[in-house]
Amino acid sequence: MILPGLLWLSVLEYFQVKRYGWKVYLFDFWNIVSTVQTILVITIYIIEYVHYRGIALAILPSISTFLLLIQLSYWTQMFYPAAMYSYIIGESVKGTSVFMLMCLLVIVSFGCSIYVLD
Numbered sequence: 001m002i003l004p005g006l007l008w009l010s011v012l013e014y015f016q017v018k019r020y021g022w023k024v025y026l027f028d029f030w031n032i033v034s035t036v037q038t039i040l041v042i043t044i045y046i047i048e049y050v051h052y053r054g055i056a057l058a059i060l061p062s063i064s065t066f067l068l069l070i071q072l073s074y075w076t077q078m079f080y081p082a083a084m085y086s087y088i089i090g091e092s093v094k095g096t097s098v099f100m101l102m103c104l105l106v107i108v109s110f111g112c113s114i115y116v117l118d
């Protein structure tokens with residue numbers, strides 16, 4: 001079921017490249033995200049087809065899902081109610097970034113001391 005959707009998105013990306021050209025297409029961040037995600041999904045299909053069982057089969061879907069979430073956050077900005085919530089979440093993260101950094105430093109310092117004492 002994913003393969004027809006992937007083919008459709010690939011056709012749309014091809015028409016964008018054909019319309020704007022490679023130079024304009026590659027300087028847009030969202031086009032790069034779409035292209036990388038499509039390549040990752042194709043790579044996952046190839047890896048599963050050859051029955052490779054390794055760490056790549058665990059990492060690549062995670063990266064592809066992360067890129068999909070980034071695209072989803074971009075698409076929600078097109079609609080005002082969803083954009084309002086995206087803006088509120090972004091401002092909350094900005095406001096608490098110093099606190100999160102301090103918590104991360106405390107956790108890492110405790111982790112390093114526990115590792116050294118072990």
